[in-house]
Amino acid sequence: xxxxxxxxxxxxxxxxxxxxxxxxxxxxxxxxxxxxxxxxxxxxxxxxxxxxxxxxxxxxxxxxxxxxxxxxxxxxxxxxxxxxxxxxxxxxxxxxxxxxxxxxxxxxxxxxxxxxxxxxxxxxxxxxxxxxxxxxxxxxxxxxxxxxxxxxxxxxxxx
Ligand SMILES: *[C@@H]1O[C@H](CO)[C@@H](O)[C@H](O)[C@H]1NC(C)=O
Numbered sequence: 833x834x835x836x837x838x839x840x841x842x843x844x845x846x847x848x849x850x851x852x853x854x855x856x857x858x859x860x861x862x863x864x865x866x867x868x869x870x871x872x873x874x875x876x877x878x879x880x881x882x883x884x885x886x887x888x889x890x891x892x893x894x895x896x897x898x899x900x901x902x903x904x905x906x907x908x909x910x911x912x913x914x915x916x917x918x919x920x921x922x923x924x925x926x927x928x929x930x931x932x933x934x935x936x937x938x939x940x941x942x943x944x945x946x947x948x949x950x951x952x953x954x955x956x957x958x959x960x961x962x963x964x965x966x967x968x969x970x971x972x973x974x975x976x977x978x979x980x981x982x983x984x985x986x987x988x989x990x991x
Contacts, residue, residue: 834868841865842878850894855928859898896926901978902946904953905966907935907985921953924968924977933984938963940985946971 845861848854862875869875879895886893901924906917909924909931917936925931943949949969958967966985970978 838868838874838878839882841868842875842882846882846893846895855894855896855926855930857896857898857926861895891928894928896928897976899923899926899977900975901968901970901981902949903966903968903981905935905958906937906964907933907966907981909933909981919958924975924981926975926977927980933981933988935966935985935988936964937966937985937989938991939965940968940982941965942968942970942974942982944972945969 841864842861845856845864849856858875858879859872861879862869862872879890879893883890883893890896902921903924904919904921906919907922908914908917909922909929911931913934917934943952946969949967952967958965968978968982974982
């Protein structure tokens, strides 16, 4: 019975998100009903099973991953090209959100550790480095959003 209740709750969340063109993360679904799911794993498994059963990707189901990658530099996530780039640390969104990546960089530096990213940012690394560059961290193994952003930047700024 519990599994059915969980299944329908997940489907309900997916349906609600898809019908208003929004998107939600597995984490959002979990927090909708912590008492019912009891842990994040339950939601993750349920989403995977639904995706396999319906032969649809997580993206097609409107479920994004929780973003964790960070970037600082002339990179923006928007529907239209921004007039100017803000120099502030930005959370890299999941591609499910349907935003485009706009970048104007000569180089990209990817650091594995969040702590290294924080230290370099605190010392205004970008202001001292030559040319226009951006600093990226996936906070460990890079997530889908971080890898997607890097692919987009390498296509836009091939040199
Ligand atoms: C699952 O989806 C893929 C891609 O849309 C398609 O090529 C494949 O035939 C589908 N499989 C089944 C069993 O429907």
